[in-house]
Amino acid sequence: MQPAGNAAASSAVLVQFTVVVLATVAVTSEYATGSVRAALLSVPRRSRVHAAKALVVAVVAFVAGAAFAVVGTAVAWFGFDGRASFSVGLSLRQVLAIGLYEALVAVLSVGVAFATRHPAGALSILATLLWALPSILLGLGGPTLAGLNGRLPHGAGERFMRPAAEAPYGSVTAVLIVAAWAAAAHVIGLYVLRRRDT
Amino acid sequence: MITVRGLTKRYGGTLAVDGLTFDVRAGRVTGFLGPNGAGKSTTMRMILGLDRPTLGRALIAGRPYADLRRPLCAVGAMLDARAVHPARSGRAHLVAQARSNGIPLRRVDEVLEQVGLAKAARRPAGTYSLGMSGRLGVAGALLGDPPVLVLDEPVNGLDPDGVRWIRGLVREQAAEGRTVFLSSHLMSEMQLTADHLVVIGRGRLLGDTSMAEFLAAASPAAARAVVPDPEERAALVRRLLTADGVTVEASESGELTVEGRTAAEIGDLAHRCRVRLHRLSDVRVSLEQAYLDLTARSVEYTTGGYTADTTAVPAASDEGER
Ligand SMILES: Nc1ncnc2c1ncn2[C@@H]1O[C@H](COP(=O)(O)OP(=O)(O)OP(=O)(O)O)[C@@H](O)[C@H]1O
Ligand SMILES: [Mg+2]
Numbered sequence: 091m092q093p094a095g096n097a098a099a100s101s102a103v104l105v106q107f108t109v110v111v112l113a114t115v116a117v118t119s120e121y122a123t124g125s126v127r128a129a130l131l132s133v134p135r136r137s138r139v140h141a142a143k144a145l146v147v148a149v150v151a152f153v154a155g156a157a158f159a160v161v162g163t164a165v166a167w168f169g170f171d172g173r174a175s176f177s178v179g180l181s182l183r184q185v186l187a188i189g190l191y192e193a194l195v196a197v198l199s200v201g202v203a204f205a206t207r208h209p210a211g212a213l214s215i216l217a218t219l220l221w222a223l224p225s226i227l228l229g230l231g232g233p234t235l236a237g238l239n240g241r242l243p244h245g246a247g248e249r250f251m252r253p254a255a256e257a258p259y260g261s262v263t264a265v266l267i268v269a270a271w272a273a274a275a276h277v278i279g280l281y282v283l284r285r286r287d288t
Numbered sequence: 289m290i291t292v293r294g295l296t297k298r299y300g301g302t303l304a305v306d307g308l309t310f311d312v313r314a315g316r317v318t319g320f321l322g323p324n325g326a327g328k329s330t331t332m333r334m335i336l337g338l339d340r341p342t343l344g345r346a347l348i349a350g351r352p353y354a355d356l357r358r359p360l361c362a363v364g365a366m367l368d369a370r371a372v373h374p375a376r377s378g379r380a381h382l383v384a385q386a387r388s389n390g391i392p393l394r395r396v397d398e399v400l401e402q403v404g405l406a407k408a409a410r411r412p413a414g415t416y417s418l419g420m421s422g423r424l425g426v427a428g429a430l431l432g433d434p435p436v437l438v439l440d441e442p443v444n445g446l447d448p449d450g451v452r453w454i455r456g457l458v459r460e461q462a463a464e465g466r467t468v469f470l471s472s473h474l475m476s477e478m479q480l481t482a483d484h485l486v487v488i489g490r491g492r493l494l495g496d497t498s499m500a501e502f503l504a505a506a507s508p509a510a511a512r513a514v515v516p517d518p519e520e521r522a523a524l525v526r527r528l529l530t531a532d533g534v535t536v537e538a539s540e541s542g543e544l545t546v547e548g549r550t551a552a553e554i555g556d557l558a559h560r561c562r563v564r565l566h567r568l569s570d571v572r573v574s575l576e577q578a579y580l581d582l583t584a585r586s587v588e589y590t591t592g593g594y595t596a597d598t599t600a601v602p603a604a605s606d607e608g609e610r
Pocket of ligand 1: 287299302303304322323324325326327328329330331
């Protein structure tokens with residue numbers, strides 16, 4: 091029997107779509123309208139502007155992800171009608187894990203959006219990283235490619251949103267992998283914001 | 289006080305700003321002139337830390353913009369009036385800026401009142417007319433009550449009332465001892481507003497002088513006189529032409545245009561030769577004419593024209609290849 095929260099965890103891939111789009115647009119719309127100049131004139135320290143954006147979007151994504159997980163778990167619990175297990179401890183853990191995952195995806199998206207400045211560019215990169223690559227790797231199959239997928243943000247996210255016994259690494263490592271992706275994107279975004287003209 | 293030293297900006301192949309060095313001093317309005325694409329906006333963006341100079345630096349009160357602790361209280365800037373998130377209300381736009389710089393929110397309502405946007409303050413900025421956007425831009429620049437103002441074409445899109453209001457505003461700010469640096473293509477307006485001029489062309493400094501000197505340098509003394517009596521007119525012209533460097537043009541209506549003499553000199557001369565004058569006035573060159581003369585002299589901007597120095601280089605290399 092699966093924990094009811096797994097249903098919510100499986101569809102985190104769909105919620106992440108919303109998070110990615112919103113996080114991207116939160117940054118690129120500032121470039122499209124030129125209001126980023128007003129922001130940089132008010133706060134010339136690039137790291138602050140970038141961090142503030144990432145923080146706000148991450149908090150929204152966390153709340154949205156967690157709220158969605160609560161609803162999803164409840165729906166699954168009633169829907170599966172006794173064919174799914176439910177424990178408060180595990181469910182709470184899953185809800186927080188999904189929230190955390192969405193928050194990290196939001197930070198990742200903000201970094202990519204600051205690096206590209208255009209929604210088309212940012213969304214292409216993010217869609218490749220979060221959807222296309224995992225589908226290709228898993229579709230081709232084989233332990234090497236599956237292992238590689240486990241190092242991508244969504245593959246690693248699955249590992250801590252839906253803990254399974256056979257995972258090659260633990261939840262903490264999984265969180266660190268996703269966080270490393272988010273941190274890398276953040277650093278690249280900040281580098282571009284610092285170096286490029288506005 | 290704004291200090292610009294060797295400021296240079298290259299965008300790929302174009303040298304937008306080329307080694308500019310000048311100061312913008314406090315207590316006067318400094319006009320920033322130059323043809324389209326001369327590099328005015330680029331220079332202002334570099335002063336405001338938005339574009340990174342390729343070479344050189346721009347300092348505000350001795351510090352780079354990025355080092356200012358509460359920048360809106362040190363420099364008020366208006367670059368592109370339309371650069372506001374269209375869904376945000378004008379007030380929300382200013383509130384965000386005020387919050388980030390520790391400016392009390394009552395100041396937001398004050399500046400909205402001051403620029404005449406109080407009624408439209410809660411409407412989305414995307415619904416503003418060009419002139420209203422301009423007013424919001426000015427409100428943003430005034431928000432922190434800064435000692436330095438940098439305004440890129442602030443009268444663009446304003447109605448005549450607005451144009452006059454900006455003129456009064458910047459003159460008042462300069463009179464209070466603030467530094468005002470503004471660009472505009474409206475020469476007649478600039479002539480009334482600015483005390484000092486920085487003129488650039490093709491990214492290079494063409495002039496950095498007071499308005500009075502700029503106009504004086506462009507126009508040798510000249511005056512117009514109306515002499516009703518034809519004989520007296522001929523006598524006066526003869527006397528005028530005895531001096532070197534004086535030219536006289538007579539129109540059919542009997543009006544003389546004299547270059548190389550001021551109205552005072554002609555008046556004295558007419559008095560001595562007992563010539564009756566009906567009208568006598570100095571001819572003042574307009575800023576527009578002075579500016580056009582300068583840019584035409586120093587190059588190339590005439591549509592489709594080329595400079596001696598730009599054509600010289602490729603021509604020489606062409607020959608080398610042949
Ligand atoms: N981001 C950019 N990328 C490439 N070239 C640029 C960029 N910004 C400006 N330029 C070029 O730099 C030059 C100077 O442009 P700038 O906007 O500073 O001129 P300007 O003096 O403000 O002109 P205008 O009077 O039309 O406003 C132009 O040739 C312009 O094409
Ligand atoms: Mg410009």
